[in-house]
Amino acid sequence: MTVPRRLRLGMVGGGRGAFIGGVHRIAARLDDQYELVAGTLSSDPERARQSAADLQIAPERSYGSFTEMAQREAARSDGIDVVAIVTPNHLHHAAARAFLDVGIHVICDKPMTRTVEEAEDLAAAVPRSKCVFVLTHNYTGYPMVRQAREMVAAGELGAIRVVQVEYPQAWLTTHLEATGQKQAEWRTDPARSGAGGSLGDIGTHAFNLAEFVTGLRCAELAAELSIFVPGRRLDDNAQLLLRFAGGARGALWSSQVAPGNENALRIRVYGERGALEWAQESPNRLVHAPFGQPRRLITRGSEAVGPAAAHATRIPAGHPEGYLEGFAQLYRDAAELIRAREEGRVPDPNTMLLPGVDDGVRGVRFIATAVASSRANAAWTTLAE
């Protein structure tokens, strides 16, 4: 066995004061498949410079713009293999295009773009580029989420009837964006976030999770978006009804004004023969309720999990893995996907679970469709395939 070299990683966004950039870096490091060597870490040049120094990035590979970075890295013999885009949403599209167009693989945060047009443009650009494009719907990296998907796909629940998915948080219960808090500012700003508030920030995760776990496609939706905090410009609460192709019915709730909830993404799936429940804050557990039998607690790392979950775990049962490990799984799988692409071989089938550009398009359409439905008094609105 030849041990592969670490992939060279660049980053756009994620300088001092950012949140998700640091998460991406830990995720990239955790399984030792990447080394961070270049970045456009901030639109502010001084902050960019300092942030690069913090991260031991060589000064000449700390760039002032992602355009410059894409060009110069593509020209280096030791240029980056892959870039992580971790900026606010409005920059995702242009940055992703810049790297795809020079043949650099992309790992991009979600929601993928601000508009459906941008999303479709990327969807066209990815195959043209022959690059790998991974969207960090990181909750799909949790082993027990993959276990759930695998069990549904194997028919353990029978035909799915009902999906209840929710993602409540508390942190925007007050007018936090008026206090100068940066995370709140951009997430509640339509110019940077797009048309969805809680819907875009977390509702897309919930939506993606529902489709990921069930393998079903939502065909239409009715959305009630609310703004509860005076002065806020984007929804801080969203309640949706979902109709899936094939007849399953769903409800989705995202909220950022729900005290007592930190990051309480939770999905419940009910089928003819049983049910599954998973909650992000206890991610190592999956409840399986076969109809007419006791509930069972399937745990990460135990004998009861199948290959998809086993693939996505590092340490034994009872030693909790968490958010960073789930996020890291996307990076680990992306490394395999990139290497397989470079080597012209078929990748490990587990990497097939990675969210890509199509999931990105779907998420952006989900936001746009929900906003349209809400404006039409929560009328049923078709979600284009």
Place this chain on the structure above:
Amino acid sequence: MTVPRRLRLGMVGGGRGAFIGGVHRIAARLDDQYELVAGTLSSDPERARQSAADLQIAPERSYGSFTEMAQREAARSDGIDVVAIVTPNHLHHAAARAFLDVGIHVICDKPMTRTVEEAEDLAAAVPRSKCVFVLTHNYTGYPMVRQAREMVAAGELGAIRVVQVEYPQAWLTTHLEATGQKQAEWRTDPARSGAGGSLGDIGTHAFNLAEFVTGLRCAELAAELSIFVPGRRLDDNAQLLLRFAGGARGALWSSQVAPGNENALRIRVYGERGALEWAQESPNRLVHAPFGQPRRLITRGSEAVGPAAAHATRIPAGHPEGYLEGFAQLYRDAAELIRAREEGRVPDPNTMLLPGVDDGVRGVRFIATAVASSRANAAWTTLAE
């Protein structure tokens, strides 16, 4: 202090093989305020006779019809003070009228009637009769539900923004009514249940709980009713969006095809300053989440509960009370209300929490409105006051 005599109780329905009748009888007995002395326990004469014997009801007070029972008990000097109506829904109206019209107090199971017309007729009959009418929305008898209501009313959550209420069960996951199971048969039969399936059986409880705890009134709703089990005639799954007067938003889910759920009524209420969560299967606990502070577990019987909950509890904290005790609370409060009525005095203010004929009308309207909305493709439909 004079100890009051036990109230004389009659019962309509609840013979051998019934479920809820037995619950009513235990509830009536628990706090020793009633003695069961008469009944029309079954429409089948032999079963009625045997059931009366089981319950040590004198043979001459076991009646063949509730009409006869009302007439004859009203004529006795030791006739019943109050009747419990525990039949399938379609008989509630006629039975209640029979007793109200002869001046006998009524404790009636929910939903109150099959149709809005019947409900309105009862609403007119009750004040005319000068009788007490209690509807057994029994979940309002739980001390921690009353604690929740009291905390909301006291403003501990600030203005309410979001209400998530759900009531999933598993028991109709298969076509149980086709097997001869009696409970399933009448509950899935429009002639006996009315227009709602899961909606009428349990959705009304969820709806009532949402209004009871928040003190808000639902102004309009959008309902998606589904029948998942082939051959079934009434909804077995209902997902609703709710708009409350004053701007709060809600979602309600009732289901009888949700494996892993036994009787999982649960409510979560989110306000400007905090949240409350309560689940029927752990009824002695109420979670209070003041915004920005740790979640607190308020327990029945503890120093942290207020007078409404203290009124509705019997034994110390940590000694779980359950479903029967919550149900019994309605009977205990009804006894006080009846005695106060008879004695011409103001009752204990805690009895003001008892669900009555107006709640019954509201529940029946809720069902009718949801059915209408669902038929109109889940269009927003006004819920008449």
Place this chain on the structure above:
Amino acid sequence: MTVPRRLRLGMVGGGRGAFIGGVHRIAARLDDQYELVAGTLSSDPERARQSAADLQIAPERSYGSFTEMAQREAARSDGIDVVAIVTPNHLHHAAARAFLDVGIHVICDKPMTRTVEEAEDLAAAVPRSKCVFVLTHNYTGYPMVRQAREMVAAGELGAIRVVQVEYPQAWLTTHLEATGQKQAEWRTDPARSGAGGSLGDIGTHAFNLAEFVTGLRCAELAAELSIFVPGRRLDDNAQLLLRFAGGARGALWSSQVAPGNENALRIRVYGERGALEWAQESPNRLVHAPFGQPRRLITRGSEAVGPAAAHATRIPAGHPEGYLEGFAQLYRDAAELIRAREEGRVPDPNTMLLPGVDDGVRGVRFIATAVASSRANAAWTTLAE
């Protein structure tokens, strides 16, 4: 089928201000097998009189002493069938003897007596009397406790290796008995409680539960008793190591100075092939962990329970039964045992689970042995059979 008449019940203790007497009365009422007709409700004559009136006991059957009560009730043709003894511990023995000696069945609170000598005297008196004697180790009335016993007996865990049982409470964390609180006063008074503090009040329940569920007999123990609250005279914390006949090992902890615990009796049993866990505050659930498989949540009333639990339940799964129902089960089973005795027939085998005078002796010996061990610096001390 002839419906049996209600058993006539008397009560010793349980007047105004008492706790457990009220619990016994609800328990006796719940399943409608008893009517309370006589009592010596208090040693204070005025309180006894008022308490009798509260309970609608005829004045002539409210007695000044249990001795008088036993004599006079035995002489009546409609005299009580059975007496409930719910006084502080120091009166149990004399009261029980008084009724047994005139042929009246006894239901007695625990611990059975203050001393081993008294306990052994009762053990001799019971068979001589031909009466039924039931000791209210009420936690054995919970259906899921009986389910646990049944599963262990059926070998589902294989040979038992380890038993961890605990019963922490918070209520004596401060010097409550110095404030005049009656419950605290007598429980911390050696003259009324006997040699055990937390050990006698709750440790005996834990010990009884361990033997009840496992079917094992504790052969020797090492006990560390502590008094943490200055001025207290009996242990408020007890930690014990247990050796069971056959080689299983156990640990027992009882405490009344453990903040955050209300009535947190909990048992965990580990065998060669699996484990069981049960907690009194969530009594409707039993966790079964077969070795190498997912944990299963067995719920009261579900398809997964066996006949012993089914016998001890009233309402469907998901409708929580609690402390009062568990307590009532002892009364219901006692009624069957008494009737079978009176009728000279073999009782329902489920009544074989009722704790009786031998369990009472064992509990008192447990206390005495633990006190002796503690005085010998927690030396291993044999628990006599």
Place this chain on the structure above:
Amino acid sequence: MTVPRRLRLGMVGGGRGAFIGGVHRIAARLDDQYELVAGTLSSDPERARQSAADLQIAPERSYGSFTEMAQREAARSDGIDVVAIVTPNHLHHAAARAFLDVGIHVICDKPMTRTVEEAEDLAAAVPRSKCVFVLTHNYTGYPMVRQAREMVAAGELGAIRVVQVEYPQAWLTTHLEATGQKQAEWRTDPARSGAGGSLGDIGTHAFNLAEFVTGLRCAELAAELSIFVPGRRLDDNAQLLLRFAGGARGALWSSQVAPGNENALRIRVYGERGALEWAQESPNRLVHAPFGQPRRLITRGSEAVGPAAAHATRIPAGHPEGYLEGFAQLYRDAAELIRAREEGRVPDPNTMLLPGVDDGVRGVRFIATAVASSRANAAWTTLAE
């Protein structure tokens, strides 16, 4: 601010097939303070070579013995700063001495040595070496464990009375070591593990946690060690009573034959004014029960945590951190401690929480004392300071 270079890390043990070595490597990587550059990864030369290649260690820095490694690394200008010792227990002492004696800092797995003599020898060697020595009692790296310690130290519970600590696992329920499973083999082999089985492997963690959180010192103990699996040579279950200096009392249970438990380390601490509870499998939560008030759920990353926990966390509340992050905290703090030592400055006070050689001595003495007590029929035995 100058960004410090990464520390150069070597590893002894942890080759292919090992468990804890991989954990150490992820922990070292997570916060980007180390680069792994040298190793003696296996006593088998071929496995050592392959393992080094897997980890991209240069072949010339893959050594055949830790002695050679210590000498040669000490001689290099770019030699390792610190070594991680992750072998079975019997090699810890010699390996640690080899590196300390050449002035290389040591991070060592627990229990520190097989014997008290070896432990004391290391305790003498560490100050002489002027090196940092960190013992990976990794559970002290969890933020909520540090929060607990901080709260106890701040007097929020008042004087501590009772400590209940337990660490049950299931994995040795059968005779796993007879099947060739490597982890089971060495852990049940006295020659490699030392005198403690479950006691050494996990009981030491429980003991360390009890002293870490409470700040109390155990003065004497009574230990009941058992071997339940026929053919096993070391305890697989240990139940202990503990007496702490100052009067607090404790119980400790470790077991590897407890089905249903994966890695269920849990501690509960009770004081005059309140209690704390923490469980390793839900590590982001700490229950605080102030006496007489509702239980509170303090969560990692929330406003309710103090500086010690805040120091040890990376991502916001609700985004679970787990075992690897807790482990990584020791590496992060060790890096600070090493740099401060090298730079001759006072380290961040949070690094004062790191377990060191004294904790190692204490752990080894704990094992020896418990074994001695058990051999003396669980007699109280003094634990030397």
